[in-house]
Amino acid sequence: MSLDTAALVTKLTEILGPSGIIAETAAMGAYLNEPRKRFHVPALAVVLPKSVAEVQALARFAFENGTPLIPQGGNTGLVGAQVPLKGNEVIVSLARLNGLREINADAGHMTVEAGMILEEAHKIAEAEGAMFPLWIASQGSARIGGVLSSNAGGVNVLAYGNARELCLGVEAVLADGRLYNGLNALKKDNTGYDLKDLLIGAEGTLGIITAATLKLFPLPAGYETAIVNLSSPEKALELFYAMRERAGTRLNAFELVPWIGLDIQTRHGMLDKDPTAGPSPWYALVEVSQPKGAEGGLLQAGLEAAFEANLIDNAVVAESLADRTRMWAFREQMSECQSREGASIKHDVSVPIAAIPRLIAEGSAAAQALVAGIRPVPFGHMGDGNIHFNFSPPVGADDKAFMAGAEPMHDAVYEVVLKLGGSVSAEHGIGQLKTELLKRVKDPVALEMMRAIKQALDPKDILNPGKMLS
Amino acid sequence: MSLDTAALVTKLTEILGPSGIIAETAAMGAYLNEPRKRFHVPALAVVLPKSVAEVQALARFAFENGTPLIPQGGNTGLVGAQVPLKGNEVIVSLARLNGLREINADAGHMTVEAGMILEEAHKIAEAEGAMFPLWIASQGSARIGGVLSSNAGGVNVLAYGNARELCLGVEAVLADGRLYNGLNALKKDNTGYDLKDLLIGAEGTLGIITAATLKLFPLPAGYETAIVNLSSPEKALELFYAMRERAGTRLNAFELVPWIGLDIQTRHGMLDKDPTAGPSPWYALVEVSQPKGAEGGLLQAGLEAAFEANLIDNAVVAESLADRTRMWAFREQMSECQSREGASIKHDVSVPIAAIPRLIAEGSAAAQALVAGIRPVPFGHMGDGNIHFNFSPPVGADDKAFMAGAEPMHDAVYEVVLKLGGSVSAEHGIGQLKTELLKRVKDPVALEMMRAIKQALDPKDILNPGKMLS
CATH class of the missing domain: 3.30.465.10 (Uridine Diphospho-n-acetylenolpyruvylglucosamine Reductase; domain 3)
Known part of the structure; x- marks a missing residue:
């Protein structure tokens, strides 16, 4: 059985109380408008349970009635897992169940x-x-x-x-x-x-x-943070290995940023002060944590050794909390700064860490073969093998024309990623954005196992249907 | 369809070659005799595939024929997961697929x-x-x-x-x-x-x-290892917190041993030299790793601070590899030394780490209420909340009579464990030993989910039937 919308709203109101439901599309904005503005399907309703018992009552009702439910947290996901696909779904916001x-x-x-x-x-x-x-x-x-x-x-x-x-x-x-x-x-x-x-x-x-x-x-007693000038991703990789051996699990961040990141942020006035030691093809933000009982100076000593071993060209070690904050801002503004330069074609990919230099070289070459003058902006969690492999348009290019070429660009980048044994979604997941891609690239037996598990645990396809597995 | 044993052996020999199958029960000893000598059911055959393709061919055959397969590694498991339950199973030893x-x-x-x-x-x-x-x-x-x-x-x-x-x-x-x-x-x-x-x-x-x-x-540059004298599990817990704060993830072992462990090992001549600083109700073996770039002395400094804070009574820090080896031998001989004192009733349990002192106190009291004079030997991975909560019989008691009381002892200990939010199998698993226990203590919805997943991925119950889920 399936209820019409009005009856559904009545029933949901019974379960959650009048303050626990939003039935007017106009009032659903915060639950529908996701960060990348890619998905625009309204929900039948948004419900806001405030207890586990209410979530259970809701699921029991949905199961009987065949109502698709979309669990939603802060609506910050980047692949549309948390917003509607067909329009017949009820969004279940967990926002009020927050103790x-x-x-x-x-x-x-x-x-x-x-x-x-x-x-x-x-x-x-x-x-x-x-x-x-x-x-x-x-x-x-x-x-x-x-x-x-x-x-x-x-x-x-x-x-x-x-x-x-x-x-x-x-x-x-x-x-x-x-x-x-x-x-x-x-x-x-x-x-x-x-x-x-x-x-x-x-x-x-x-x-x-x-x-x-x-x-x-x-809580660590403190952090030691530096931005290091590097001539290439290969040198960055060697530095990572050296720091990992030296710092062990105290190495808590190793982030890669290309020169263009500094260039864009500088031109758009996003930095009050250059956090680096000057121009360099590549930068790494390296941070070690300092447990209460540890001596300081681990990072400084590691960088000195790396300089002597010819791995790095220069470095700045943060001398104050303000320095550290500035360094991290430089890294964290990488996504935002690209939007100041027009459209951006993005890939959230990972490869075995040893393959990062090849990923960057071959991915950049593949993109340039498609769009002459394209500006690769690969940055991110190098220590995890996870690069946000983004591309800004050639200087002066038209955003719309650039974005029209996104699909072949995705194909070219993913081809390199898969050849290197990588993942086409390192952090952001599948949601509704990448279900077709997943079907194409995932081990077919893994997909069969996933479908069998989904069928076993949710035989009526109530929970977030069409997401991850289409 | 189901083949008789002779036909099955013929078919398996076709798949794996004559060197890939053991069909005589008398020759199966290494694959049947598990460490605790609890399980004594023979297998129909033991097969030894040497390639993934052979494992696949075997599984295809087993699936068609309804033949239960038991995957086996080194046959070191303690709960009978890797040996037969009914006698109609084929053991699949992976020993030759070892590259x-x-x-x-x-x-x-x-x-x-x-x-x-x-x-x-x-x-x-x-x-x-x-x-x-x-x-x-x-x-x-x-x-x-x-x-x-x-x-x-x-x-x-x-x-x-x-x-x-x-x-x-x-x-x-x-x-x-x-x-x-x-x-x-x-x-x-x-x-x-x-x-x-x-x-x-x-x-x-x-x-x-x-x-x-x-x-x-x-590889770390080295280790710092100590055995610490402690008056109680409460003090051990405080020391663990202090060391964890000081050493962070460099703290790589924190093992608890009661005085009786030293006593038994000394009496049975298992120690060439006492590795401790002398008699103490409790000992902790504490070890920190030293990455290449780290200063030494972290453990020593931590123990000095702990001594000043009145957490510990005494300590010996290893000064040589021989010292370290001796300390670890003391810890690792804990299982073996108990067998020198007769039978042992064992429990491999975990609790949230803060509850360890209560686990030891209440578990010991519950056991003593059942068997006056019973000797609790709780030892193990305190830093993980995982205690091997074993009991040796009262001095002079009859082993057989003692072991006859194992079931009520298990019930008493598990009752304390479950009350404290713990697990009845921290490390060793379920196998065939604990399937009934699992049914009794596991969240029923978790069991339903497990059965649904098993059914979805192995609908004909080919793989290790009756293990984990009976």
Whole structure:
């Protein structure tokens, strides 16, 4: 059976109360308008449960009625997983289910509800003297449920891992309203299949995450941060290996930025002061953390050794918090600065780290073969093998004409990525943007296994239908 | 259709060649006799494929014929996952599929086949200047496929994680012979469900792992190791928190041993020299790793601060490799030394780390209420919340009578564990030993999800039937 929209709204209002539903499309803006403005399908309704029991009641109703549900966190995803595809969906915003259930900073864990904003989780941990080390650009609005459902990464994956590795257990409502209680604060638990990691990164297609137990770490005493001048990605790779050997897991960021990044930011007045030691083909932002008991100077010593070994041309080590902030701003403004230069064709890709120089060389060459004068802007999490391989148009080119060539550009870049054993979506996921691409490039047996699991856990295709697996 | 045994052997011989099958029960000893001598059911045959194609052909045949297959690595598992349950199974030993496919020590990964012995993997990594940091007591015979299928832990989980966290990708043959190719050397790949982590820890019930890409780390320049005298588990916990804050992820082991461990080992002449600073109710073996660029003395400084803060009573820091070896031998002989004192009732459990003192106090009290004079021997990976909560019989007690009381003892200990939010199998898994226990204590929705996934990926119940899920 399927209800008409009015009856559906009535029923949802019964379940969630009048304050728990938005039925007017005009009022849904915040839940529909996603960051890249690519997807424009309205929802039948937006609902805002404020308890796990309400999420369960909602799922039970949806299961009986065949109503597709889209779980949504902060609506910051970049691939459309969290917004409608067909228009017959109900968006389930977890924004009001946002409490802290428990924290034990010494023991290294806290349990929070899915709607908690990531930055709020940071603050709660810090107030207790601990750290939840997952930092992404959207942390001021991204919510924990979405962070987990998309297995978010960010700038400290190198030392602490992706969202998956930072989560000890989850609680989730299944498609028929059953509650999976996988919350725990255990580092070791070999009692069955790894359902936690299956739900994390599933983009809301297997369950609605309602709460999670997150790992906390001791707050470091400080950081040592530098921007290093490098002649090539090959030298950057050698520096990474050398720093990793020297600093071990204290190496918590190794980010690559090409010269054009500094050039664009300078021309558009985005930097109050050049954070680098001067012009250079490539830059690396390198950071080591300093636990309470550690001596300082690890980064400085490593860079001196690298200079003597002819790996690096120059470097600036931050001497103040202001220096560090300026260095990170330079890195973090990389996405934004490109929009000042017109349109941008983007690829969120990863390769085995040793293949990064080839990825950059061959990907740039492939793009230039398609569009003469195209400006490659490859930057990002080099230490994780994850490059945001973006392209700005040739100087003076027309944005629209440039973007019309996006598809062949994607094909050319992904061809290089796949040849190198890489991934066509390192951080941002599949959502609705990349389902066709996934069908083309993913191991076919993996796709069959995914479909079998989806069918087993959500036989009526209630949860985020058409996302990830089309 | 189902073949009689003779026809089955003929068919298996066709697939694997005469050297690839053992059909005489008398010759199967190495594949049937598991470490704890609990399980005594013969197999129909043991087969030893030497290529992935042979594993696939075998699975295709088994799928058509309804033949149950038991994947087996080094036959070191402690819960009977790798040996027969009913006697109608064919054991698939991966021992001959044991090659190195690829290694890149700088980039931090190597791809090995499932039959490679763990110690061999250690040596290969070390020869390239890298480290695969998974150390377990059985590493001289355990094989990578089994290590992954059981999500093995060991003594360095604190810094490096379980087998699951040390593996980047797996290749596996499914129940019907399809090959899942999930090998990759990527730290970030958000293109679908986490099938790798589903196969890891599945005890061979979802697929036969044939190869894996493992993470490698730079070899540390050295280690600082100490044995610390502590008055109580509470003090041990405080010391752990203090050391973790000071050393961060350089803290790579924090193992707890009770006084009785030293007493037994001394009385049975298992120590050439006391590795401790003298008698103490509790000991902790604490170790920090020293990356190439780090200053020494971190552990010493931490212990001095702990002494001043009244957390510890005394400590010995290893001054030589021989000292370190002696300290670790003391810890590693804990399992063996108990057998010198008669029978032992064992529990491999974990709790949130803050609950360890309560686990030990309440678990010991519960056991003593059942058997007056029972000797608790709780030891193990305190830093992971994982205690091997074993009990030796009262002095002079009859082993058989003692072991007859094992079931109520298990119930009493598990009751405490579950009350504290813990796990009844932290490291060793479920196999055939704990299927009934799992049914009793696991979240029922989790069990339903597990059954649905098993049914979806192995609808004919070919792979290790009756294990994990009975």
